[in-house]
Amino acid sequence: MKRALYLLPVALFLVLAGYFAVALRPGRDPSLLPSALIDKPAPDFALAGLDGTPGLSLASLKGQVAVVNFFASWCVPCRAEEPLLLRLAEQEHVPLYGIAYKDKPADAQRYLAQLGDPYRRIGVDESGRTGIDFGVYGVPETYIIDQAGHIRFRYVGPLTAETLERELLPRVKALGAS
């Protein structure tokens, strides 16, 4: 009994070390939040498009595995991920849709004219309400919505070549195959 007591500090240390190991894992960003909507129906939305183009609504996405990307012309990290989005759309042929979050249509238009437009269709969420419905807390954010209109994956922050290959594409393919 006495001897067991001497082991108590060791046990406490191991528990503490366990907490540190989880919390300080390399690559873990504590400011990233899980989505509250994973595996739930995506919030309904119907947004106007940019000049002359048809807008974007949830109904129009159904029946396919769609990738929806929230972006904004005022968002600097969005510019960083733009080449990857172009690759996703052109080389991988993933149905990619854009929602311009809290952006003016004219600004969004200019932004896409500068960097290239990877999106099949775009909806303009000027008020940011659709963003709130999705739980967006900072652009860019990328969602995978399955055939039935359920949100299956969310990625916060700019996509990198690695996250695209490791996290986004396998999921899109797996969902598309099922």
Next chain:
Amino acid sequence: MRRLAAAVLLLLLAGGIARAVEPGERLADPALEARARAIGKELRCLVCQNESIDDSGADLAHDLRVLLRERLKAGDSDRQAIAYIVARYGQFVLLKPPVEPATYALWFGPPALLALAAIAIALRLRRRDTSAPPAPLSAEERRRLARLLDEGT
């Protein structure tokens, strides 16, 4: 001196005014606005993460404050308005986590540890109290003690 006093007064006033809730956001109905304020203090700003939406100057916090007031104006109860935002952002938006099975460890863990420690201490103290008093010294021991004490002096 008067200048200093004025400066201090201004500073104090500014402290009262410099809040994140903007005048344009306020509701005309003071009761409704008070409810919105109370709820806003309990909701986390997702951008700054350690400020309430009531205190935060972030754009998203502004949008959420406006949304919250819209919900209240539409006749939502406090609970409904909070549920509306939790449905979108998850329980992380609540600065105070709700009491439910997933958070029992969080809420009751520390008091339980405290109680355990109290019980352990109480048991120890009681064991010490009930332990038999030491046997009285034998005649031989008493003589030896007296001798030792004598030597000391």
